[in-house]
Amino acid sequence: MSGRSMTVSLLAVLVLFIASNALFIIKETERGVLLRFGQVVTPNLEPGLHVKVPFVNNVRKFDGRVLTVDSTPERFFTQEQKALIVDSYAKFRVIDTAKYYTATNGDETRASALLSQRINDGLRNQVAARSIQEVVSGERDQLMAAINRELDVVARTELGVEMIDVRVKQIDLPQEVSESVYRRMNAEREKEARELRAQGQELAEGIRAAADREVTVIEANAYRDAQEIRGEGDAEATRIYADAFGQDPEFYSFTRSLRAYQESFQSSGDMILVKPDSEFFRYLKDSSGALKEPADAVN
Structure with a gap:
């Protein structure tokens, strides 16, 4: 070459x-x-x-995409000085590269650390102004919206980033408080369960008493109706007997005597002492039932 x-x-x-x-x-x-x-x-x-x-x-x-900063859980105190462990995260995006480079030297880790610190400061201020009920459920959305507005102003001014959203992932009680709260909640639930069981027992006793009373009333009404029907039947039977025997009184007297003989001499050892002229043997002497003068005593 x-x-x-x-x-x-x-x-x-x-x-x-x-x-x-x-x-x-x-x-x-x-x-x-x-x-x-x-x-x-x-x-x-x-x-x-x-x-x-x-x-x-x-x-x-x-x-230049939307980035996430995941803050570490921090302990905050509410308005009534109740401790809460709050875990949060935020979404941000670089909008002013010169300011972002000057503040963080272009280090995303440093930017996340600075944002995390400011998020915790904002959460601390917002939680301190609210009760535990408002933080947990009552004003949780308002709390996050307020933090996002305040943090967005600071982030744009100091870091050159836009805060898109700030969210609370989880709110817990400290471990030492959780146990006592759990025990108190358990005791309250047991008390409520006992009250419900007592109410159920009372209601059951009332239902049983009403059922027993209804059974007694039904049986009494049934017994009354049965006695009325039985009485009506006996009356009807008596009327029929009376009508039947009224047609031939002598036959009725004869059948009654035969029944009396049968009941009086049911065994061979039975013995009766009566006067010979007693009407008890009138049909034994004469099938027509006519009485005669007695001659001797009959055994």
Whole structure:
């Protein structure tokens, strides 16, 4: 290879090296600043191809997407001095690259730490102005909206980022308080359960008493109706007997005597002493029932 070819090759390599250091690309998902010896000369570089002076200018690129800062759980005190463990997170996005670079040196970890500190300060102030009921459920949405508004102003001014949202993930009681609260809640639930059981027992006794009373009334009414029906039947039977025997009184007297004989002499050892002229044996002497003068006593 001749000296001229070598020179051309070296010049080509030098041009490529300079070009590679002079050209840079900002992606759609990135934000960037152009520095000159560490000083910001062109903030908020737009996405696309850009040119810089090699060895003089430097480019710092940042993630332009929505980022998340996850704060560590912190202990805060409510208006009534009740301790709560609050775990939160926030969403932010870089909007002022020059301010962001100046405040954090382009370090996302440092930016997250600064935001986390400010989130905790905001939460501390908001929780201190509310009761535990308002923090947990009553005004939880209002609390997060207030923190987001206040933090967005501070973040834009100091860090050059936009606060998109601040959310509380979890609110817990401290461990030493949780046990006592759990025991108190358990005692309250047991008391409520005993009251409900007592009310149920009272209601059951009332239902049983009403059922027993109804059973007694039904049985009494049934017995009364049965006695009335039985009495009506006996009366009807007596009337029928009276009508039947009224047609032939002598036959009725005869059948009654036969029944009396049968009941009086049911066994061979039975014995009766009566006068011979007693009406008891009138039908034994005469089937017509006519009485005669007795001659001897009958055994």
